[in-house]
Amino acid sequence: MCTAVSYHTKDHYFGRNLDFECSYGESVTITPRRFLFSLPEGAEFRTKYAMIGMAHVAEGTPLYYDVVNEKGLAMAGLLFAGNAVYQKRQEGKDNIPSWALLPWILGQCETVAEARELLERIAVTDEPFSEALQPSPMHWMLADAAQCLVIEQMADGLHLYDNPIGVLANNPPFPFHRENIRQYLNVTADPAQDRFSGQELLSPFSRGMGGFGLPGDLSSASRFVRAAFVKLNSRSAEGEKESVSQFFHILGAVEQQRGCCYLGEGKYEITIYSSCCNLEKGIYYYKTYDNHSITAVELHKENLDGEELICYPLA
Amino acid sequence: MCTAVSYHTKDHYFGRNLDFECSYGESVTITPRRFLFSLPEGAEFRTKYAMIGMAHVAEGTPLYYDVVNEKGLAMAGLLFAGNAVYQKRQEGKDNIPSWALLPWILGQCETVAEARELLERIAVTDEPFSEALQPSPMHWMLADAAQCLVIEQMADGLHLYDNPIGVLANNPPFPFHRENIRQYLNVTADPAQDRFSGQELLSPFSRGMGGFGLPGDLSSASRFVRAAFVKLNSRSAEGEKESVSQFFHILGAVEQQRGCCYLGEGKYEITIYSSCCNLEKGIYYYKTYDNHSITAVELHKENLDGEELICYPLA
């Protein structure tokens, strides 16, 4: 389904694979400062900060999949089917429909710490964007240069989890992944040595055998583990080009190739796009399944005080 | 199908699981010294050394599954379907049918080294014991206190492999298992540590997690690896009781529980019996699937210069 990753070299990077069987029509979309979002029951809010990310734009409103604001706060939504349970409107809470959560937070927060305060007062509601656009069951990863947080609205309430691993996939809820990854402690990027026999009886037959045991499938649990392994062991030069290249190699390790995840009825899940955003510079990079070249869009090259969304159709 | 193991504490032990969907009727059988074996085409040989092991006795002839002689040389046959290709009779060779190989070798050799010389001159032939008892496709493990050898008669000839691991299972041929086990170098009996992240980010949630990655199924490749792991890491006191107990725990790790290996037509493979023989003392211990108690039969308590086979029906 999806994998999100945060990665740090000299700058900080945040991005994701969006995995699905079809595209809903998305574009790299810049929302300028003081953009008006209309909420149910006549409510509305204006963003303070401009933001850039991948969105499906409906009726002039950007429905973001992943997005970064001009302060370097980033957020991505990932499918969380069966576990996401949104709330009914509640008295005394900020009632924010799931589809508006990203601009609500990124429109007014500079950091994860600020967002955490906001989230304490929020009810993530099940109100649809429109009759045609019913809410998708999602959970979210939120990150800045210093911290990473997972947000899960479930039947038993809103959960916020610190995420020192800096990776998110889909089901089950985050606490499972946090335990599951601990099963793979044996896996290492170092050369394999004979730990098996307790004596010098066996030797590796290939480079890379320290990694034996790493799961190679496309389930969310295995993508979480594999993305974490590649991210935590990644080595790259600190320059922008090398950092971004390495980021896409991390996402490449959990990419979904057409044919490997059959859904029935002739449908296959694939990685529709992969994205990477430099949090400091506000540059949004992406690739698509059939366009392997990296395309960049720069937030700060645009007029961020305009009134209109700025949309770049995918290359 | 089967797993054979050699294990050393103060004394030396050799045994096996016999895994199959049914029993052919076997008993612990002692063959005395100077026992006559009749071979095809009027040939025959007399054994020099007495031996004890598990055999199906047909027409007064012990067809051994696993056996140890009074000099401490042990041998077991394990199913090797599709890979064992026995030979036609050859001029200038000792033509020994596969069913007579065990007494041929153990009847006249004290050590693996002696047996190796004998094997250089042998043709393992495809001659059946009788119309009703056609040859089974087998390969063999041969061991004494110092060495362990694997014997595979295949389409491209007779192969002898030194076996420092001291374990044998079934298909594929031994060279595969020798490589395959090298994939599991990460597995350890030591406590797990965070090798995954390259930093102190993760910790084990349970004892025994150093072993994560060890295969748990009943295929021959996985039984080979698991038996090797348990054997190579085994710790036991040196006494007879503790050594034998530990040996059966090693075999227990690769035991086939009824229901876990379905063969179709209502049949399941199970561990018909497990055996362990003290090579120095000539004591043969065994358990069966539904008799968990260990029964012992002692070679040296019998008259080894008699003329008849001595058979102990299974307890």
Added chain:
Amino acid sequence: MCTAVSYHTKDHYFGRNLDFECSYGESVTITPRRFLFSLPEGAEFRTKYAMIGMAHVAEGTPLYYDVVNEKGLAMAGLLFAGNAVYQKRQEGKDNIPSWALLPWILGQCETVAEARELLERIAVTDEPFSEALQPSPMHWMLADAAQCLVIEQMADGLHLYDNPIGVLANNPPFPFHRENIRQYLNVTADPAQDRFSGQELLSPFSRGMGGFGLPGDLSSASRFVRAAFVKLNSRSAEGEKESVSQFFHILGAVEQQRGCCYLGEGKYEITIYSSCCNLEKGIYYYKTYDNHSITAVELHKENLDGEELICYPLA
């Protein structure tokens, strides 16, 4: 550490492996009806039902590891280090120290359903049995002929989980195991077929290869999965002998062999004993690490209205 299993043929069976680096001195112990248990702060209770199980007896009090009462309700405690958080005494609750939980429940309940009601009113307290016997961090599996329940007293409260799998091991909490086992759906007791290539390109080389992927290590997560696989696929005749034999084969699949789980300082975890109790007949069977024979003790052959504990030292 430990694995508990419930298993049904014609009768119902419940038992466990106790895995540890040393024994604290336990015996098969029968507690008669109307036996008095003294609790902290002068409280006390008398049992209504007799029970049989493995206990360390301290100052005349049986501290049960696993136990079954005359009504066929069974319970076992398994180590739950780091996750068990017992409570302080609470007003308006039945304050039961962790060490008294088993006789408290089995002394007065006939079924899991009854016990569930009792558990709603309970506080599992952190009061030690004595200065020398501080509370062990445990969680519990409770079963009768119809149901199976897991009980976990954690920092965030008392959790009761229905357990249709009928297996329990140690850390992490039960919800993790319930998800983790779902990773192993591919594993089967049926013969392997080529699902890999989507065509008839590959074939198995051994029986039992449908089980490839089953974890073979001694971690609690892997023992949970392996015990569940063997239990759920077990086939045995319905008689007492065959059922009990099969039960010990299930426990054998998750047994800890000495040497395979090193704890440091020369210590190894082993399966101290394995037990199996017939819930209907009240017969308690067990084996120990170095005594492979099965010993049976029958509840209903004793005077259950006596005043004293009846203890059988281990064979």
Added chain:
Amino acid sequence: MCTAVSYHTKDHYFGRNLDFECSYGESVTITPRRFLFSLPEGAEFRTKYAMIGMAHVAEGTPLYYDVVNEKGLAMAGLLFAGNAVYQKRQEGKDNIPSWALLPWILGQCETVAEARELLERIAVTDEPFSEALQPSPMHWMLADAAQCLVIEQMADGLHLYDNPIGVLANNPPFPFHRENIRQYLNVTADPAQDRFSGQELLSPFSRGMGGFGLPGDLSSASRFVRAAFVKLNSRSAEGEKESVSQFFHILGAVEQQRGCCYLGEGKYEITIYSSCCNLEKGIYYYKTYDNHSITAVELHKENLDGEELICYPLA
């Protein structure tokens, strides 16, 4: 180290990842027809067919890593350290040094079948290209539109193996990989179902869980299995763009990310380049580790009857 793949849609594609810790300086190199190769001891040969591929050019001679000729016959060399044993010059054989094997075969053969005849008469010799360029231990994959062959020159002779899987990696020798892949029969691109419990007790928690069990590490054995799985299950439109895109996704599944395969002394193995050649059209596509865009060079747009090598430095 390396992975080679052949893949068929409407046209036929052949390519590879070259994995190493450093580049030796390679370029896309076209060798025209009737190009002269000088061999040791004054021998020489002229190619009949033009070819395009990746080569290190030394003293005007292309030392190809992977190459395709104008007839659609393709070949790649992959590291085979410890197992490749080249021969001394032999009387009555075509003595071809390992570095000249690719142009020797592709210079005169249209098909795998033709090459097989040539290989029967060959001795792959250990003669170095120069003092500075000693022979590398390699094995080779050779493919046309219809067949795929593996060539291994070892201590016991030259082995030719039909390769219906159409994938090659590094050690151990090919027969190991052919057996090893059979361990993964349970893995499927189809949705996971409960095969574990033999009843409807468990369900998948994510898409893609049919693939659980697929190995995710960078060892040659695991890359072989993973590349085979992705290739055999690949679905793509038949057009050139989609086929080439899918080919690079297959190679992406076995790509080496910097940091995940540590070699000691600050060195990491990475995928230096990935290539894909359309066998019918003679178009050579490639990417490098830090240039994710696909670059194409067309054999048939060049003058193939010139006298000079045509080299394209990597983009």
